[in-house]
Every structure is written in structure tokens, then in C-alpha cells.
Amino acid sequence: MPIELLKSLRLHKDKLWSLDCSKGLMATASSDRKIKLVNLQNLDFKLVEELDDSTHKKSVRSVSFRPNSSILAAGSFDSTISIWGKDDSDPLDNPETDLLAIIEGHENEVKGVAWSHSGEFLASCSRDKSVWIWEADELGEEYECLSVLQEHSQDVKHVVWHPNMNLLASSSYDDTIRLWKEDADDWECAAVLNGHEGTVWCSDFEKSEASLRLVSCSDDATVRVWKYVEEGEDGEDIWTLDAILPNIHSRAVYSVNWSSHGYIASAGSDGILAVYKEVEQGNWEVVAQQNEAHSVFEVNMVKWTRVGDKDLILTGGDDGFANVWCFTP
Known part of the structure; x- marks a missing residue:
């Protein structure tokens, strides 16, 4: 079986919305207002720390580590972003994580946070x-x-940066993905990707340095891959639909993540965890499928990481669990 459940961690008493990994740590965020830090090194999976749940007044919806750092950003439904940090020399041996900053500005729930590749x-x-x-x-x-970018017409669900460019993608309730880049000391919309027939919950860039491809998922139960073509005459970038991945999901797909070795994982409200492989340009096949990845509960987040020689898929669900899966190609 390509997917094997290594560990099921009961971390939260309410929905686990988001998770991220850095320097051997996994951070999780939940409706219970808590942020948990878990040791992934040596497949230990021990709880390292629980951050102060009095910092946010409502659900913590998103967490993101600064690249190659233990500095963590957390976005909350209370409209604020908290920044946490600890000694980077050995974050697993340092039990104290300090609140570094509270960022205010948004007028409503913060749904997503993400660091650029440079931090x-x-x-x-x-x-x-x-x-x-x-x-x-x-x-x-x-x-x-x-910059404050206000071109989406509805709730913005997710943001993600390209792995080595200052290019940002945002996914929205308005059924679109927008791509943003810096121009003359300001940020502007470089492209709008249309095609999904429902809320776009999440997107992620391919990790190859030479690539300009993006995977997205939606309420329409599809997973789609987009690719950059060229810069248009009007200065906007031209992107095109490269593929619609095999139809595995029966309901909304909440999360997609593109691994460093080329596989895409998806998960959503139907409880299915799926892994796809590109067999030739624009042609994908399903190489692994796990039904009821969190029993009868919805899966809100999927994330690839690597520990030692193992490729792991991390999932978070409405059951408050973080599940750790080993993927064998």
C-alpha cells in the first residue's frame, strides 16, 4: 500500500484547520484557539509545547513557519496575526516560545498567512x-x-508564495485565483485564473525552480493544474489550464500540496486523501487513495514533509487529529 498511517495524534478538542513544518517541528492550529508544536525528528511525534491560548479570542485558522526558521505566523478569526519565535540554534531543546508581535489591520477574520521564500x-x-x-x-x-490588495470580490481563503520567486497566489470565494507580483515598489495583480465553478480553497506552486505551475482545488470537487505561458501585450501574465486531475473527490476539496519530488496530494470534505503522479506532460494518474483518512470527519489540510529517508503526508481534520502518513512511491 503506497500510504501507511504511522501515527494519529489527538492534539485539539475542536477542528484542526492548519499545519506547517520547519526545523523538525510541526505546528498545528485549531478552533480551540490553541497552537501546538510537535517533534517530528526521528518520528518521535511528542508534543513539545502548547502556545498560550489567551493570545487569540477566536479560532486560529492558519499557521506558517518563516523559511529555515522557527518563527511562526498564526492568523486568527479575531482579525489579528500573532508572531511567535524561539532560539533557532536548537528549537527542539528550547522549551520557551515567545510572542514576538501582534499584527493588526484586517477588518475581519484572517483566513490565511504565508511567508515568502526569503522570509x-x-x-x-x-x-x-x-x-x-x-x-x-x-x-x-x-x-x-x-500593500493592501483589494481586487477579489469575495472572502479570500488562502495565500501561498512561489518557492523561489516573489510571486503570490491568492484563492477566493469568488471562484478565482489571483497572482500578484511586485512592480515599481508596489504590488499588482499579474493574472486572474478562471475556470473553477465554486470557491477556490487552496493553491500551491510546483517546487521545481524552473517551473511556473500552480495546483488548485475547489468546492466544485476538482483539482486543477495551471501553467504560465508568457507575458501578454497589456503587461499581464498569461496562464492556461494545463490539466484537470482524475476525478477522485465527490465533494469540496479543501487542500492541495505539491511535493518537492513532483507528487500532488489533495484532501477535502469527503474524507479522501489522494496522491497524483504526472505520467507525461499534462497527464496525471492517481497512485494512492485513502478513504476515511480521518474516519467520518472532513479533512481540512494536507502537507508534504520529509523526515530522514521517509516522505510523509500530514493531514488535519475536523476531529482535531493530525495524522502522519508514510508515502512509498
Whole structure:
């Protein structure tokens, strides 16, 4: 079996919305307002720390580690973003994580946060229909808002950066994905991807340095791959639909993640965890499928990571569990 359940971790008493990994740590966020840190090294899976649940007044919806760092950003339904950090010399041996900053600005629930590849920028998105781009200092304690992007017509669900470019994708309740890039000290919409017939919950860039492809998922139960073609005459970038992946899901797909070795994982409200492989350009097949990945509960998040020589898929569900799956190609 390509997917094997290694560990099922009961971390939260309510929905587990989001998770991320860095330097051997996994962070999880939940409707119970808690953020948990778990040791992934040596497949230990022990709880390292529980961050102060009095910091946010409502659900913590999204977490994101600054690249190659233990600095963590957390977006909440209370409209704020908290920034946490600890000694990077050995974060697993340091039990103390400090609250470095609280960022305010959004007028409604913060649905997503994401760091750029360099750690210079933090993006956030909200139910207030906006995407904000913040510039962070080296210590992660000071934040300046560089741009407020308000071209989505509905709730913005998710933001993600390209792995080695200052290119940002945002996914929205308005059924679109927008791509943003810096131009003349400001940020502008570089492209709008249309095609989904429902809320776009999540997107993720291919990890190849030379690639400009993006995978997305939606309420329409589809997973789609888009690719950059060229810059248009009007200055906007031209992207095209590269593939619609095999129809595995029967209901909304909430999360997609593109692994560093080329596989795509998806998960959603039908409880299915699926893994896809590209067999030739634009032609994908399902290589693994796990039904009821969180029993009868919806799966809100899927994330690839690597520990030692093992490729792991992390999932978070409405049951409050983080499940750790081993994937064998």
C-alpha cells in the first residue's frame, strides 16, 4: 500500500484547520484557539509545547513557519496575526516560545498567512476580501504593511508564495485565483485564473525552480493544474489550464500540496486523501487513495514533509487529529 498511517495524534478538542513544518517541528492550529508544536525528528511525534491560548479570542485558522526558521505566523478569526519565535540554534531543546508581535489591520477574520521564500515578506488574507503584504525585520518583531490588495470580490481563503520567486497566489470565494507580483515598489495583480465553478480553497506552486505551475482545488470537487505561458501585450501574465486531475473527490476539496519530488496530494470534505503522479506532460494518474483518512470527519489540510529517508503526508481534520502518513512511491 503506497500510504501507511504511522501515527494519529489527538492534539485539539475542536477542528484542526492548519499545519506547517520547519526545523523538525510541526505546528498545528485549531478552533480551540490553541497552537501546538510537535517533534517530528526521528518520528518521535511528542508534543513539545502548547502556545498560550489567551493570545487569540477566536479560532486560529492558519499557521506558517518563516523559511529555515522557527518563527511562526498564526492568523486568527479575531482579525489579528500573532508572531511567535524561539532560539533557532536548537528549537527542539528550547522549551520557551515567545510572542514576538501582534499584527493588526484586517477588518475581519484572517483566513490565511504565508511567508515568502526569503522570509522578507509575510502575506495575509481575510474575509474582508483583501490580501495584505507585510515586510518583516530580521528578528520577526517589526512589520510594515507594503500593500493592501483589494481586487477579489469575495472572502479570500488562502495565500501561498512561489518557492523561489516573489510571486503570490491568492484563492477566493469568488471562484478565482489571483497572482500578484511586485512592480515599481508596489504590488499588482499579474493574472486572474478562471475556470473553477465554486470557491477556490487552496493553491500551491510546483517546487521545481524552473517551473511556473500552480495546483488548485475547489468546492466544485476538482483539482486543477495551471501553467504560465508568457507575458501578454497589456503587461499581464498569461496562464492556461494545463490539466484537470482524475476525478477522485465527490465533494469540496479543501487542500492541495505539491511535493518537492513532483507528487500532488489533495484532501477535502469527503474524507479522501489522494496522491497524483504526472505520467507525461499534462497527464496525471492517481497512485494512492485513502478513504476515511480521518474516519467520518472532513479533512481540512494536507502537507508534504520529509523526515530522514521517509516522505510523509500530514493531514488535519475536523476531529482535531493530525495524522502522519508514510508515502512509498
